[in-house]
Amino acid sequence: xxxxxxxxxxxxxxGGIHAGGHGHDESAIGQxxxxxxxxxxxxxxxxxxxxxTPANFAVQQGETIRFVVKNSGQLKHEFVLGTAKELxxxxxxxxxxxxxxxxxxNMLSVAPGQTGEVIWQFSKAGPVDxxxxxxxxxxxxxxxxxxxxxxxxxxxxxxxxxxRKIDKDAKKITIKHGEIRNLEMPPMTMVFxxxxxxxxxxxxxxxxxxxxxxMDSGALVVTDLQPVR
Numbered sequence: 001x002x003x004x005x006x007x008x009x010x011x012x013x014x015g016g017i018h019a020g021g022h023g024h025d026e027s028a029i030g031q032x033x034x035x036x037x038x039x040x041x042x043x044x045x046x047x048x049x050x051x052x053t054p055a056n057f058a059v060q061q062g063e064t065i066r067f068v069v070k071n072s073g074q075l076k077h078e079f080v081l082g083t084a085k086e087l088x089x090x091x092x093x094x095x096x097x098x099x100x101x102x103x104x105x106n107m108l109s110v111a112p113g114q115t116g117e118v119i120w121q122f123s124k125a126g127p128v129d130x131x132x133x134x135x136x137x138x139x140x141x142x143x144x145x146x147x148x149x150x151x152x153x154x155x156x157x158x159x160x161x162x163x164r165k166i167d168k169d170a171k172k173i174t175i176k177h178g179e180i181r182n183l184e185m186p187p188m189t190m191v192f193x194x195x196x197x198x199x200x201x202x203x204x205x206x207x208x209x210x211x212x213x214x215m216d217s218g219a220l221v222v223t224d225l226q227p228v229r
Contacts, residue, residue, distance in 0.1 A: 028083050028198050029128045030148075032105035033064035033121035041066040046110065046132065048073035050140035058147045061125040067118040071110040077142070078132045080107040081120060083198040087131045091138045098135045125150035125226055127202060150210075150226055157182070158210040160228065164189060168200050173222060180213055183220075192222045199225040 042065055045053045059065055069079045080087060094100060108116045122128065125148050132142040150158070161177030176189040192213055194200060199222065203209070208228040214221055 028196055029081055030120055030122045030124055033119040035119055037064045038066045038119060039063045041068055044069045046071045046077040048075050050137050050142040052144045055144040058149060059122050060149050061122060061151045064121040068115060069108055069110055070115045071112055074112050076111055076134060078109050078134055079118060079130060080133050081128060081130050084129045084201050085198060087129055091133045094133045095135050122148045158212055160210055163203055163205050163207045163209055165205055166200055166203060171197050183215060192220045194222045
């Protein structure tokens with residue numbers, strides 16, 4: 001089996017192919033941005049200490065960000081946006097095929113001393129992870145987090161609640177909540193399905209949250225979930 005055929009088989013098993021050959025649910029973290037709509041530029045440095053600088057920052061929902069990514073080290077590094085699960089799964093594939101070159105809108109490979117750009121629109125509020133997926137780098141902690149804050153209109157449409165239980169296998173969450181106005185539902189404790197399992201990755205019982213829920217094919221479905229600080 002050729003390397004290309006082997007990669008295709010692994011990617012297909014992992015759950016789909018997208019441009020450049022990697023499975024990816026773009027709606028979970030946003031979408032490729034347009035240069036004309038860039039609202040600001042964020043400088044990111046990658047070093048052989050296996051760290052990003054900065055490793056944590058915040059953006060607003062709807063913003064289009066130009067990431068100018070500089071590799072200040074002597075090793076090849078990457079800047080890859082994704083959900084925590086997606087990055088972990090992708091890293092396992094990278095360990096099998098370390099020579100792969102990335103060419104998707106949410107990822108960038110940068111040679112030593114070089115600089116590259118990623119333009120990304122953060123259309124959905126919530127956490128977006130990024131990492132270097134070069135073998136050994138991810139395990140060494142070369143990761144970061146972008147906190148995408150919900151826009152004002154979105155926050156006003158959300159319901160306050162407290163998580164009582166999470167069932168990741170069933171993709172369900174139990175929330176004690178206030179009135180859900182769009183569903184005309186009074187305050188109570190309900191079990192909801194979640195549209196995107198990534199919403200449950202960093203949530204836990206006892207967390208105070210704000211969320212959106214809709215009725216979809218007869219089921220109550222949470223479509224957005226944000227921590228209340």
